[in-house]
Amino acid sequence: MNPTSERAARAFPIQPADRMQQLPTQFFAKLVRKANEQIAAGHDVINLGQGNPDRPTPGHIVKALQGAAENPLYHKYPPFNGYLFLKEAVAQRYREDYGVELDPETEVAILFGGKTGLVEIAQCMLNPGDVCLVPDPGYPDYWSGVALAGARMAFMPLTENNDFLPDYSSLAATDVDKAKLMFINYPNNPTGASAPLSFYEETIRFAARHGIVVASDFAYGAIGFDEHKPVSFLQVPGAKEVGVEFYTLSKTYNMAGWRVGFCLGNREIVRLINLIQDHYYCSLFGGIQEAASVALTGPQDCVSELVRVYASRRSALYTELDRIGWKAKRSQGSFFTWLPVPDGYASEAFADRLLNEAGLVVAPGVGFGEHGEGYVRLGLLSSEERLREAVRRVEALNLF
Numbered sequence: 001m002n003p004t005s006e007r008a009a010r011a012f013p014i015q016p017a018d019r020m021q022q023l024p025t026q027f028f029a030k031l032v033r034k035a036n037e038q039i040a041a042g043h044d045v046i047n048l049g050q051g052n053p054d055r056p057t058p059g060h061i062v063k064a065l066q067g068a069a070e071n072p073l074y075h076k077y078p079p080f081n082g083y084l085f086l087k088e089a090v091a092q093r094y095r096e097d098y099g100v101e102l103d104p105e106t107e108v109a110i111l112f113g114g115k116t117g118l119v120e121i122a123q124c125m126l127n128p129g130d131v132c133l134v135p136d137p138g139y140p141d142y143w144s145g146v147a148l149a150g151a152r153m154a155f156m157p158l159t160e161n162n163d164f165l166p167d168y169s170s171l172a173a174t175d176v177d178k179a180k181l182m183f184i185n186y187p188n189n190p191t192g193a194s195a196p197l198s199f200y201e202e203t204i205r206f207a208a209r210h211g212i213v214v215a216s217d218f219a220y221g222a223i224g225f226d227e228h229k230p231v232s233f234l235q236v237p238g239a240k241e242v243g244v245e246f247y248t249l250s251k252t253y254n255m256a257g258w259r260v261g262f263c264l265g266n267r268e269i270v271r272l273i274n275l276i277q278d279h280y281y282c283s284l285f286g287g288i289q290e291a292a293s294v295a296l297t298g299p300q301d302c303v304s305e306l307v308r309v310y311a312s313r314r315s316a317l318y319t320e321l322d323r324i325g326w327k328a329k330r331s332q333g334s335f336f337t338w339l340p341v342p343d344g345y346a347s348e349a350f351a352d353r354l355l356n357e358a359g360l361v362v363a364p365g366v367g368f369g370e371h372g373e374g375y376v377r378l379g380l381l382s383s384e385e386r387l388r389e390a391v392r393r394v395e396a397l398n399l400f
């Protein structure tokens with residue numbers, strides 16, 4: 001701060017609302033800063049720490065936006081809750097991919113990316129003092145909405161012994177009784193685990209018995225390997241009675257920068273999400289909505305091609321990991337791999353060592369929760385050659 005602004009800040013101190021103090025600290029901001037320091041110092045850094053898809057959006061979707069940008073209709077305010085044609089497009093995709101029927105008018109809400117909806121549902125469902133069940137390790141954005149609502153999180157440990165699925169019978173009865181909302185996420189970030197249909201059946205029984213709304217985060221719904229074609233929560237009878245699914249175009253079509261997501265399923269929850277959004281925004285730019293509907297209804301071979309690329313990278317990475325003796329359970333979906341750290345290391349110290357001595361950025365597991373300790377997350381978001389090079393750099397440290 002320069003002296004003038006310092007004086008001004010003393011004369012008129014800005015007092016933020018208490019809720020700003022409740023926001024969780026952004027663990028991974030530190031990681032980005034450390035990596036940027038290495039890059040600024042001129043090191044050749046391989047960044048496998050983040051979750052930003054590295055490939056471009058398919059050309060036919062970009063072209064659709066170019067054309068749509070010229071349509072004067074889209075230069076006006078869009079309808080508050082978005083265009084019906086986009087809701088119809090996502091309903092068509094769910095019908096074709098998962099055999100799920102959705103009423104576009106009442107069972108689909110358009111979001112500014114999945115992240116926004118994950119924070120909004122906590123605002124819609126939780127009062128101060130309520131409990132939200134959250135996977136540990138898990139995607140940190142779940143914490144943000146719960147904190148803003150003044151609610152409390154109770155963590156559901158995801159352990160390797162239980163295939164990184166929560167064990168509902170092990171949760172404290174006091175937490176379960178107070179819980180009003182729960183997040184589940186398969187294919188999973190950060191563990192790369194997938195969930196079978198039977199897991200969703202069990203979740204729906206558990207949620208219905210205890211009156212807990214289910215928020216199924218299906219951000220990686222398109223990305224499954226080997227025999228693990230991801231299943232949607234909404235495929236299971238009874239799902240719409242107890243919850244919603246969050247879907248996003250970010251990963252399926254490499255459209256992370258476009259900010260298009262959906263909340264699908266239970267119509268009362270969809271109504272509440274639309275209602276809260278009426279107070280915050282006036283939907284996405286119409287041209288983006290048109291291009292998003294082209295993504296969902298146009299040729300889908302770009303999606304199978306993308307999954308093929310990730311599968312090939314995954315196999316290159318695990319082959320190298322096996323070769324140096326870094327043993328890890330194979331991921332089943334998403335573009336993340338979840339690897340145990342060597343004995344004697346905490347995940348953050350291990351990640352620091354990889355950054356400082358191998359120029360390799362990985363995400364320390366503890367950043368995703370207490371049960372993430374002992375692991376690091378590597379993304380398949382670099383070329384096969386760079387992934388092999390990353391493992392060769394680890395090999396040179398003689399840790400395994």
Ligand SMILES: Cc1ncc(COP(=O)(O)O)c(C=O)c1O
Pocket residue numbers: 051112113114115116139185189217219247248249250256259260261
């Ligand atoms: C588990 C999970 N859920 C949701 C999202 C949100 O994606 P977006 O806001 O781009 O739709 C991400 C993005 O990284 C994610 O990893």
